[in-house]
Amino acid sequence: MADYKDYMLFDKLPHTWCAGCGDGIVLQSIAAVFAEMELDKHDICLVSGIGCFGRVDDYLDINCMHVTHGRALPAATGIALANPALHVIVTMGDGDSVTIGGNHLIHCARRNIDLTAIIANNYNYGQTGGQYSGTTPTDSITSTSPYGHIEQEFDICRLAEAAGATYVARATAFNPVQMRKLIRGGIEHKGFSLIECMVQCPTHYGRYNRQGEAADMMKMMNARSIPAEKAKTMSAEELEGRIVTGVIVNKNREDYYTKYKRIIDAQRIREEGGSVNEN
Amino acid sequence: MKSQKKFIEGNEAVVDGAIAAGARFYAGYPISPSSEIAEGAARELPRYGGIYIQMEDEISSMAALLGASLAGVKSFTATSSPGFSLMQENLGLGIMSEIPAVIFNVQRSGPSTGAATKPAQADIMQARYGAHGDHSIIALSPSSVQDCYDLTITAFNLAEKYRTPVLFLSDEVIGHLRETVTETEPGPDQIFSRIQPDPDISQKDFRPYGYSSDSVVPMPAVGNRKLLMRTTGSTHDEKGEFSPNPQNIDRVTHYLTNKIEKNAEDITITRTYQLDDAEIAFITFGCSVRSTISAVDILRAEGVRAGMLQLVTIWPMPEKEIRAVLAKAGTVVVPEMNLGQLAGEIRKFNDYGCRILQANRTDGVLITPQQIINTLED
Numbered sequence: 001m002a003d004y005k006d007y008m009l010f011d012k013l014p015h016t017w018c019a020g021c022g023d024g025i026v027l028q029s030i031a032a033v034f035a036e037m038e039l040d041k042h043d044i045c046l047v048s049g050i051g052c053f054g055r056v057d058d059y060l061d062i063n064c065m066h067v068t069h070g071r072a073l074p075a076a077t078g079i080a081l082a083n084p085a086l087h088v089i090v091t092m093g094d095g096d097s098v099t100i101g102g103n104h105l106i107h108c109a110r111r112n113i114d115l116t117a118i119i120a121n122n123y124n125y126g127q128t129g130g131q132y133s134g135t136t137p138t139d140s141i142t143s144t145s146p147y148g149h150i151e152q153e154f155d156i157c158r159l160a161e162a163a164g165a166t167y168v169a170r171a172t173a174f175n176p177v178q179m180r181k182l183i184r185g186g187i188e189h190k191g192f193s194l195i196e197c198m199v200q201c202p203t204h205y206g207r208y209n210r211q212g213e214a215a216d217m218m219k220m221m222n223a224r225s226i227p228a229e230k231a232k233t234m235s236a237e238e239l240e241g242r243i244v245t246g247v248i249v250n251k252n253r254e255d256y257y258t259k260y261k262r263i264i265d266a267q268r269i270r271e272e273g274g275s276v277n278e279n
Numbered sequence: 280m281k282s283q284k285k286f287i288e289g290n291e292a293v294v295d296g297a298i299a300a301g302a303r304f305y306a307g308y309p310i311s312p313s314s315e316i317a318e319g320a321a322r323e324l325p326r327y328g329g330i331y332i333q334m335e336d337e338i339s340s341m342a343a344l345l346g347a348s349l350a351g352v353k354s355f356t357a358t359s360s361p362g363f364s365l366m367q368e369n370l371g372l373g374i375m376s377e378i379p380a381v382i383f384n385v386q387r388s389g390p391s392t393g394a395a396t397k398p399a400q401a402d403i404m405q406a407r408y409g410a411h412g413d414h415s416i417i418a419l420s421p422s423s424v425q426d427c428y429d430l431t432i433t434a435f436n437l438a439e440k441y442r443t444p445v446l447f448l449s450d451e452v453i454g455h456l457r458e459t460v461t462e463t464e465p466g467p468d469q470i471f472s473r474i475q476p477d478p479d480i481s482q483k484d485f486r487p488y489g490y491s492s493d494s495v496v497p498m499p500a501v502g503n504r505k506l507l508m509r510t511t512g513s514t515h516d517e518k519g520e521f522s523p524n525p526q527n528i529d530r531v532t533h534y535l536t537n538k539i540e541k542n543a544e545d546i547t548i549t550r551t552y553q554l555d556d557a558e559i560a561f562i563t564f565g566c567s568v569r570s571t572i573s574a575v576d577i578l579r580a581e582g583v584r585a586g587m588l589q590l591v592t593i594w595p596m597p598e599k600e601i602r603a604v605l606a607k608a609g610t611v612v613v614p615e616m617n618l619g620q621l622a623g624e625i626r627k628f629n630d631y632g633c634r635i636l637q638a639n640r641t642d643g644v645l646i647t648p649q650q651i652i653n654t655l656e657d
Contacts, residue, residue, distance in 0.1 A: 012520070045501050047346070057511075058521060063501045065349055066511035066521075067342060068372050074306075074339030075369075078346025078354070081330050082304055083502040086350070107335040260330060267325040 002038045004031035009061045016055050018126075020214025022173035022199025023053050026120050029179045029197075030089065031060065036184060039087060046089045047076040049096035052127045052201075053120035056091045070101030073108045073117065080115045084257045087187055088115035095125050098154045099134035109163035109192050114255040116186040117194040119156060122201035130204025141208040160194045161249050167193035168249035173200060174222040178245065185247060191255040198243055281464040289427040289453045290357075292460050293383055294319030296431025297355050299465055301472065302381070303329030304354040306343035308336050308362060311396040312451040313385035316357035337362040341369035344380045349510060351500025353435055353472075357383035359451075360402050361392060364409070370444055371410035374535060376510040377488065377498070379438035379473060381431070383447045385454040386565075388643050397643025398451035400565050401617035403624075406446050407594050413532045415539035417546055418446040418594040421453050422568035424460045430548075430591065436471040437546060441538060442495045448593060450616070452566035452645050473498045482506055486517040490530045493537040540595055548591035549600045553579060557586025559655065560608035562601060562625055564590040566645060567614045573648035574614075596624050605633040614638040614651045 008031050017023050034044065041062045048057045050069035057064040063086075067075045072090045080088040097105050097119045105117070124142050125131045131144040135156060140149045157168045167189040171179035179197055186193035200206060200217035211217050221243060228246035231239060285295075293316050297305075305320035321331040330347075334340040337358055344354040358366060363384045373380055384406070388399040402409075406418045417437050421427050431447065438445040476485060476497040485506050489496035501508045509519030514531050516522040539546065553575050554560060561571045568589050578585035588604050590597055605611060605625070611633050613622040622637045629635060638654040640646040 041507055042502065042504055045350075055521075057509075061507070063507050064509045064511070064519075065346065065376075065501070066513060067345075067376075068368055068512055071338060071342040071369060071372075074334060074342035075346040077332070077334075077339075078304065078306060078343035078348070079350045079501060080346075081332060081343075082347035082350035082352040082354075083500075086502050103335050104339050107339070256332075260325070264325045264328055264330075268328055269326050 002035040004028060004035045007031040007034045007041065007061055009059050012059050015059060017052060018203040020200065020202040021052065022122065023056070023120050025173045025176050026053070026118065026179065026197045026199060027056050027059060029176050029183055030056070030118060032180050033183045033187060036180070037187065043085065044087045044089060045079050046091060047072045047079065048091045049101065051093035051095050051125065052122070053091055053093040054096060070096050070104065072096060073101060073104040076115050077108060077113050080113050081257055084114065089187070090115055090117045092117065092119050094119065094121040094123065094133045094135040094156070098156055098159060102134060105160065106163035109160050109165040109194070111256045112164065112166055112191045112253055114191055114257055116183070117192070118183060118186070119194065119196050120199045121156060121196055122199045122205060124201060124205040126201045126204055130201070130208060140205070142205065143208070156196045157194070157244070157248050165194050165249060166191040166251050166253050169247045170196040170198065170243065170245050172198040172218070172221040172225055172243060172245060174218045175245070182247065185250070189250070191253060280466055283462050284459060285462060286457065286459050287424065288315065288455050288457045289421065289424045289449060290315035290385065290455065291319055292424045292427035292462070293357070293431050293449070294323055295462050296428040297381070297435065298323055298327055299462070300353065300432040300435035301470055302353040302355050302435060303327060304344070304347035304352045305331045305356060306334050306340045306347070306354070307356040307358065308334055308340050310359045310362045312387060312454050313357040313359045313383065315454070316383055316385070337365035338368060341366040341373070345369060345373050345376065345378045348378050348380050349501050349508070351502070353379070353439070355381040355383065357385065359385050359387045359396065360389050360399070363402060363405060367409040371412060371414070372512040373444035374410060374414045374416070375512045377442040378444070378510065379442055380444045381434045381438050381447060382444060383449060386448060386450040388641070394643045396451060398566060398645060399616050399641065399643065400450050400567065401620065402448060403593060403617065403620040406448055413536060415536045416446060416594050417441065417443065417539060418448050419548070419591060420448045420564045420593050422565055422589065423453070424456055424458045427453065428460050428462050432465055432469070433548070439471045439473045440495065441542065442473060442498055443539065448565065450566050475499060476506060480506070487519045488515060488517050490517065490534045493534065493541050495538060543595040543598070546592055546595060547597040547600070549597050550589040550591060552587040552589070554586035554588055554604070556584050557608055559583060559585045559610045559612065560604045561585070561587040561612050561614060561651070562590065562604060562621070563587065563614045564593055564621065567616060570646050570648050571614050571651055574651040577648055577652060598628055601625055602628050605629050605631045608633060610634045610636065610655070612636045612638055612651065612654050614646055616640050616646055
């Protein structure tokens with residue numbers, strides 16, 4: 001039986017994250033799912049971007065490609081198409097995934113590339129000092145919205161669903177058991193899967209918005225959580241300010257590579273030798 | 280060796296060359312005057328088991344190329360100058376992560392949308408310095424459709440050999456020029472594929488990067504059964520782990536420059552035309568080569584000892600060859616379709632008191648032999 005520690009680089013600890021940060025819970029969940037599924041490390045490739053959560057690859061003993069801010073999904077698209085046998089995991093924060101990289105997210109979901117996007121959403125840019133991002137809630141105080149944030153935030157899961165994602169789920173750092181279950185569901189899903197992990201940033205977002213310490217923020221997240229099944233019966237007004245958790249979308253649609261492979265099979269010049277894409 | 284004659288345009292020959300070189304992945308965003316490369320790749324790649332994907336922009340195209348290449352598939356993209364601007368971010372990622380790829384830039388006029396899609400050769404400096412931070416770059420420039428086939432194979436070989444993105448600076452004239460090309464299938468000894476690690480090496484001893492010498496370190500594909508691979512655009516150590524200490528930053532910077540600059544002789548390709556006894560020497564590249572050859576012929580017919588040095592490799596700049604011309608010729612003229620980007624580089628080497636003249640054209644019309652000759656009379 002594999003252990004999450006088998007997938008970790010303990011010599012890289014202590015990690016870079018602040019005391020009370022929720023990112024470590026997501027990291028442990030990812031490693032625990034690898035162990036649960038007993039995945040061969042050589043079959044996994046993790047692609048990460050820039051930001052607090054972009055540093056997740058530093059602590060994992062697997063294939064890693066650490067790229068530029070917002071570009072993890074397109075880099076992962078190249079890997080997933082060049083070697084469709086790999087489990088491609090993409091770790092991003094709210095900046096990477098729906099702010100600087102928002103365009104890549106919607107197109108990756110639309111194409112239904114077979115990979116798993118794991119997004120740690122802490123409502124702000126933690127690594128650079130707590131500036132607002134595309135998911136910062138309206139009226140929040142951040143280092144660049146000192147008078148209150150006037151923009152409307154993205155709901156990452158609804159954005160992904162509208163763009164065509166075939167597996168969409170959300171968990172909070174309060175509930176790592178559910179987080180692991182949803183991440184596993186995403187990895188096992190064929191096609192584009194996205195798991196939004198709500199994480200607390202007590203250092204910046206929490207402090208600016210007087211949300212207390214990490215534990216207070218986690219309790220608040222839990223208090224706001226509503227299971228996806230129950231949310232279906234609720235009105236938009238009732239759902240205001242709530243965090244819908246669990247599997248939100250889970251449907252079958254043929255992934256990009258499977259479709260493209262049919263073109264290859266139909267068009268291929270038979271006398272040509274093998275290629276990497278034959279696996 | 281299989282060989283066939285075709286009457287095609289430069290952009291089509293690029294696709295044939297890429298496939299002959301073993302490229303099996305294309306990610307790109309269409310832009311004139313390069314779109315025929317995308318269309319050719321979309322049509323041909325699946326026939327060879329390869330993949331074409333049209334991305335949402337040039338930023339993601341460049342990222343996808345690097346991902347596919349890391350997974351072991353030779354990869355390429357094509358764009359034109361404004362799209363090349365968007366690629367700079369992940370071109371830098373490719374340089375820092377040391378991932379091979381080939382980027383075809385069919386240059387057009389600018390800045391911005393410019394006179395879309397008229398020819399220019401004004402990305403010499405963007406090619407060299409467009410990505411931020413100190414680094415070196417390899418860039419080749421074709422002057423014929425034959426070059427578009429042959430040099431494409433060279434570009435992939437250099438990318439694999441030096442584990443770096445390689446630029447192919449074509450232009451609208453060459454990209455859309457239609458002429459006869461002989462496409463000779465390269466033999467196995469003419470194709471260079473990235474060096475693989477010693478099959479007996481253990482994960483513990485394996486290092487995805489090396490900085491102790493200027494030589495290139497083997498690169499296994501992500502997904503191989505034996506070695507885990509770690510790449511990053513952050514300054515890293517030999518293990519590919521983030522390492523921002525001053526000593527490491529400095530050696531990585533020097534390494535990325537030296538692995539190309541110290542091998543300039545191997546990378547440099549130049550051609551000469553009537554150069555041996557030339558008193559007036561032209562130094563040029565790309566589409567301007569064609570007009571310059573005519574200018575040399577006209578001048579020779581008039582009894583003027585004119586000749587030409589063609590820079591097929593633009594970066595690293597063929598310093599030795601340029602210096603030899605500057606030391607010997609009384610006058611050097613630099614024809615180019617920009618305001619003097621190449622001429623400025625040549626002046627850097629002019630320790631010989633050589634008279635250097637510029638023949639520039641920036642109106643989106645191919646520079647003519649007469650215009651080049653007129654430079655001498657000014």
